[in-house]
Amino acid sequence: MRRTLFTEEHEAFRVMVRDFVDKEVTPSYSDWEAAGSVPRAVFDRLGDLGVMGMNLGVEWGGGGNDDYRFNVVLQEETARAGVTIGPLRTHLDVILPYFLRYATDEQRGRWFPGLATGKLMTAIALTEPDTGSDLAAVRTRAVPDGDHYVLDGAKTYITGGHLADLVIVLARTSTGQNRRDGLTLLVVEDGTEGFHKGRKLDKLGLRAQDTVELTFDGVRVPATNVLGTAGEAFRHLTSNLPQERLAIAVGAVAQTRAAIDLTVDHVRQRTIFGQPLGSFQNTKFELAAMTAEATAAQALLDAAVTALGDGELTGADAAAVKLFCTETQGRVVDRCLQLFGGFGYVTESAIARLYADARVTRIYGGTSEVMKSIISKSIGL
Known part of the structure; x- marks a missing residue:
């Protein structure tokens, strides 16, 4: 189906990306996967191109553009090439919105120029060894001490944590009757005494994206590094969840389409029993069904991107989009790999990479089960 989401400006950006x-x-991607991280110079280069600061104000050296469709183009083009640029999506789509919404003027002056150039990279540390979807159960604590907070605790599965210069840490600063109260976002700067970055975790997929464990041992964080209002972190975090979940859906649909394109090329070239694999009815029917599913997911996603731009994307809508698009991705990529046969199971094949990368989209940003809970509440159940 013809898409009407993008303008000529977006398409020009697509050519550049x-x-x-x-x-x-692409030429260096296998090296990045082996290293488990992307070289810092890549983000410097993206800063030179204006990508890192495209959502930041011109007064900070950014592009002053809050059109999320440029972020969509960026994800679509990396998916088309079968790559990811480390923690870039998380940095731009998930973390920067918190800085944009909650940073004080003083904090903007300290951090935004570096964010605009790619000199400062970010991570957000929410998950703990015993705490996943239930953020109100975090055990990391920050105790006020004069004009500082003393931070103790541990976080895990932190995307971009190895490269990050600024880490937004969710910590409990007080307790009350409502356990969602008393949570605070603290920005911890790399190199602060007592802040330790652990090993890069050896993941099934997204292997060029550094994911680490972080520990905080008596870290003194200036009170001027509180992001937003102390004690209000739970409300701050929920404010950006629709965009975060939409961003995951964007990647899911783009990777779904990339998997179908790879498979169509493969079945045209692969010969079995003296005939192209694509000439068999089962192959045609499978790819036809997958194309129909991907088309439906794309239409739903594009409508959601438009709703986000119009300020109308609700939490329940975003949950539905994430659920549908990531579940579609899982089904389609699995069926695509089946058509590759044994080669699809070899890690050097592009379809194997897409298969491995796809699995986490139904987990992070809220599991499919959590998405179903949100949707069910929205219909009165």
Whole structure:
């Protein structure tokens, strides 16, 4: 189906991103996967191109553009090439909105120029060894001490934590009858005494994206590094959940389409029993069904992107979009790999990478089960 989401400006941005990915990402990607991280120079280069600061104000060296469709283009082009640029999506789509919404003028002056150039990278530390979806149960604590907070605790599965210069940490600063109260977002700067970055976790997929454990041992965080209002972190976090979940859906649909394109090319070239694999009825029917599913997911996603731009995307809508698009991704990529046969199971194949990368989209940003709970509440159940 013809898409009407993008303008000529978006398509010009697409050409620039595609050229960057083809020349500066794809040739080195296997090395990045082996290292479990992306070189810092990549983000410097993206800063030179204006990508890192495109959502930041011009007064900080950014592009002053809050059009989320540019972020969509960026994800679509990396998916088309079968790559990810480490923690870039999380940095731009998940974390920067918190800085944009809650940073004080003083904090903006300290951090925004570096964020705009790619000199400062970010991470957000919510999950703990014993705490996942239930954020109100976090055990990391920050005790006020004069004009500082003393932070103790541990976080795990932190995307971009190895590269991060600024880490937004969710910590409990007080207790009350409502356990969602008393949570605070603290920005911890790399190099602060007592802040330790652990090993890069060896993941099934997204292997070029650094994911680490973080520990905080008596870390003194200036009170001027509180992001937003102390004690109000739970409400701050829920404010950006629709965009965060939409961003995951964007990647899911883009990777679904990439998997179908790869598979169509494969079945045209692969010969079995003296005939192209694509000439068999089962192959045709499978790819036809997958294309129909991907088309439906794309239409739902594009409507949601438009709703976000119009300020109308609700939490329940975003949950439905994430649920549908990521579940579609899981089904489609699995069926695509089946058509590759044994080669699809070899890690050097692009479809194997897409298969491995797809699994986490039904987990992070809220599991599919959590999405169903949100949707069920929205219909009065």
